Amino acid sequence: MIVVMNGSANQGDVEKIIDELKSMGLDINISRGEKRTVLGIIGDTSILESFPFYAYSGVEKVLRVLKPYKLASREFKDKRTTIRLKGINIGGRELAIIAGPCAIENEEQIFTIAEELSKLGIKILRGGAFKPRTSPYSFQGLGKEGLKLMSQAAREFGLLVITEVMSVNQVDLISEYADILQVGTRNMQNFMLLKELGRIKKPVMLKRGMSATFEELLLSAEHILSNGNKEVILCERGIRTFETYTRNTLDLSAVPSLKELSHLPVIVDPSHGTGRWKLVGPMAKSAIVAGADGLIIEVHPNPRASLSDGAQTLNFKKFNHLLKEISAIAHVIGREMNITSHVK
């Protein structure tokens, strides 16, 4: 950690802060330039996490040298994390394609979808039972009933289940039905939930908050990792910007960046990331080329009749076509898609 004293800081100011830091067991390297004195703090600076530097007079800037997350970093673990789950690998050569409806609507819908997806070679079924909705007047999901239907459909067609957990008191219930628990963008900094998810034995897919930096996303992952759960999947799903044509701005540079900073697998959600079905295909393919370990895509037999997010949802035909395109691209860049044989 580096402390830059401002131009009018006097000797007393510098000494006061040095004394304080030394009393905490730290060493200080002092560098006096013509216009600024700069203090380099040496030792275990993690104890300075909450140190109120700016409350000291003469302090102009505090610059962090080390990354604030540890377990999520490539420095802690350079080898990429691969999550193995009933024959599926997330984070290896193989691409993980997760598909399904935004919300589970009824038995027929989810069974139809599960069947069609399994025919296409899809291995992981998504679907919301509890839906975080901006308006209290929108469809809020089927709740526990939805979980049951989804889990039955998945079992019937040999699929794994991923679904969203919105609250600490849902963790047990959802763990019972889901193979992977998803934390939505609005809960990326719901720290009580993250801690709780650190204590379970199932993988967690953590979506980037709508206005979260890469560092904040990795710090949220760190909340889960540091509580004991090593199976975290990161998910880029678009950030909030001034642009209104797209629902969010899908930040594909997050993919190579996160893979540079962390060993965790990275999945991309082009459906929420764009909010427009015409953009889902191009962004899905781009994401793979950018290095994504997989995709999560909204698919529905009849997007017009879907109870939520129809605007960004693909029907089976479009999805099937997209899978073929992804497959051709995956081949060129040295990734595998274990579903190619199924796609005609």
Place this chain on the structure above:
Amino acid sequence: MIVVMNGSANQGDVEKIIDELKSMGLDINISRGEKRTVLGIIGDTSILESFPFYAYSGVEKVLRVLKPYKLASREFKDKRTTIRLKGINIGGRELAIIAGPCAIENEEQIFTIAEELSKLGIKILRGGAFKPRTSPYSFQGLGKEGLKLMSQAAREFGLLVITEVMSVNQVDLISEYADILQVGTRNMQNFMLLKELGRIKKPVMLKRGMSATFEELLLSAEHILSNGNKEVILCERGIRTFETYTRNTLDLSAVPSLKELSHLPVIVDPSHGTGRWKLVGPMAKSAIVAGADGLIIEVHPNPRASLSDGAQTLNFKKFNHLLKEISAIAHVIGREMNITSHVK
């Protein structure tokens, strides 16, 4: 609700969507311009909340006519909401000044602060017992022990207590100790928590999410209101922008805007809104002139020794000075500050 068909939509496209909407009991006003056909939907459009317009071919744009929130709106209730609480009014002529430390650290700290604040005429004590921290390695708060200490200190010096609730399963515990429950910026769209808070009998102060629009803030308030709790206080605390000099960008235009759109009281947090104590004073005064019904300010006997957010915290002397300035300004704009008599 208005649906704009695109330039290449044909008669069949227009009819298909009209038929569907009519089958839902809605009336349609058709306006055919030279380049576009525009459909005005008449009737109870709230049933269209999740209608997938964009999944219909030929639809270019859907424009909402009515605001998506109701109970929070001035149209629903034009008279301003005043929250009355043991002799305090929030939302009336009187300004509500809430003060206290970022986090409760120990008995001595919170009792000292409570005593000093009560001497200055402050009526509401803030302080975090459960702290939402970006890093799992930062001080996370004293938890239940902190709640107890804060509540004892408040009782001793005749103060009300406001503190943050971070999770559904904390609602009961915190309701026991707090007079007002605070929802932090990271939980503004923690809908499970909002619903739960809709069922309690205590006021809730809802902070604007870091990247939430006014409309989304009001929709989150609607989650609480529509579950039965009418006592919601809105709080502007800065939004996330590209500027890095300030911790957040305090959006003071939120104050007159929210008061135009809603009847709910609006409080401003200049401490988190700026992240720099030198800016707290100017922004606090500005907020009052912009029409804020009160302020929430971080105060600590020794900001340098505070365990969190010292950079944005005022000491008693600076806070006392600020109160005098606010008091002088309040007088000019026709607001009252029931603490003026105490300020020397």
Place this chain on the structure above:
Amino acid sequence: MIVVMNGSANQGDVEKIIDELKSMGLDINISRGEKRTVLGIIGDTSILESFPFYAYSGVEKVLRVLKPYKLASREFKDKRTTIRLKGINIGGRELAIIAGPCAIENEEQIFTIAEELSKLGIKILRGGAFKPRTSPYSFQGLGKEGLKLMSQAAREFGLLVITEVMSVNQVDLISEYADILQVGTRNMQNFMLLKELGRIKKPVMLKRGMSATFEELLLSAEHILSNGNKEVILCERGIRTFETYTRNTLDLSAVPSLKELSHLPVIVDPSHGTGRWKLVGPMAKSAIVAGADGLIIEVHPNPRASLSDGAQTLNFKKFNHLLKEISAIAHVIGREMNITSHVK
């Protein structure tokens, strides 16, 4: 154009605005809902461009039905624009790869680069002679001398030249040396410059402003098109967001979006879009898969010694490797790269 009257607008308010619009020769379709009256304006609404709707009492919202740009739109011209330039096509099946240094530094540098690029099969050389620099103390470019050197080097090795024009009074000078004139992100709304560029006979590459929406970019293109120059190339180069790890946030969804909205070719700049050379490759390849018609990439024989933007610059070896990867991908998605034969 649609005008939504607010809930408390009375009959007089509605009539006043209708009378005014009718007096301008427009027809009005009135749709009275339970809570709102909505006016659909029919006729040539372009005359309402500056109409102060919100100054009328009772007006709640004005919603635009037609896109505000015309010549740039797919509705005006559905067939994609291809710019043909001395054997190069920009906007066709063929990908246009533009490469070169951030700034022209001296004769040796630019001749070396031109020679190497021509060996790799590159056809268009980029390089700044006049540099827009945030700080007045940074290297500002060689100016006219740089233009001459670049133009000589390009001629020697059979390359076309693209370089930035920063001001109205540079248009003639730069037109003399460049084949394509580039408008930088900071000048996207320098309307005097755009107008001037509308009068020349050379293609213009218009970079998206750092905080410009797709619509604003297309309106800036419209300034050029409506002044007579039909050869505009759009360029996505990253937008400003809260993320600080990357220099900008490259918005690849701009590619399919702009190609949906407009017939103009779209180029991507992954160098400025990310600011980090490690991200240039992944984003370059992603951009092509997203549908970009080409790329503009910073290349320098020795990025460490470059006088500007070395951090985001590739050396020849890395660039050559990237070209091979792009070539393989282009093949799969049905695009051509006329340089493949040169790449070993």
Place this chain on the structure above:
Amino acid sequence: MIVVMNGSANQGDVEKIIDELKSMGLDINISRGEKRTVLGIIGDTSILESFPFYAYSGVEKVLRVLKPYKLASREFKDKRTTIRLKGINIGGRELAIIAGPCAIENEEQIFTIAEELSKLGIKILRGGAFKPRTSPYSFQGLGKEGLKLMSQAAREFGLLVITEVMSVNQVDLISEYADILQVGTRNMQNFMLLKELGRIKKPVMLKRGMSATFEELLLSAEHILSNGNKEVILCERGIRTFETYTRNTLDLSAVPSLKELSHLPVIVDPSHGTGRWKLVGPMAKSAIVAGADGLIIEVHPNPRASLSDGAQTLNFKKFNHLLKEISAIAHVIGREMNITSHVK
């Protein structure tokens, strides 16, 4: 300047960069921590403005110690700059209230406005002759004719004139008619224009770019200052965020921040800053309390009939009322308004 080497940088990496820096005449302070080596560069680091640190292997982060602007900084000149202009002071105790129409429309309009404003005690008339308009189809201003009319009206009623300059080749023309030249938000980084304005003898009001940080605004001021013109007025006019209810997000924390960082006067534009006339009053008053040295406000005899920006324009009655309110507030905070005597 500080260079943080990454965890895997080896001795050779460190030496290579040290050698290079030493060869440029700089001293290096080396601080070796457990996980990182940190280099403090001592000497005239301004020569490193374009140094490609990130092109060196092993470099993780470069942290700037000194502010990149000089002449604009408080360190260079602590005493506040006051611009004296025919009896008006901008930047002193006195508040500068600038008012007038968005655009000059015709003789009658501008003479009426000039007369009314002079009666209210206003000393500086704003008005656009050349208008930067997003759409080429909007009213572009009267041009030179507008300048003449405005200048005649101002002379007739003893007012100073401020108007926008959009291009290098307009500087002479506009200098002839205007007392203060305004640079709009879209030209804040039109560096050719800034340089040219550095060579004139008239004050320049520089508006903050829509997505410019405080530092970038001050660097743009530095472009003017370093070319010889010391009379620069900064103007906060709102930044672009995700919020759509307001036209821009007026960042009032810019006022105390810029006054902390710089000695230059700071003016606020609540008209463009909000885009809604109902918000102009509250934000104007707030700005003054935040420490602004003045305001620039759009006023028109009949906002409904104005040819641009009517939505955010006050009529004389509302403006007069606002002046009274500002006057009362100014008094309390120790600022003067030399127009109070005129306001009834």
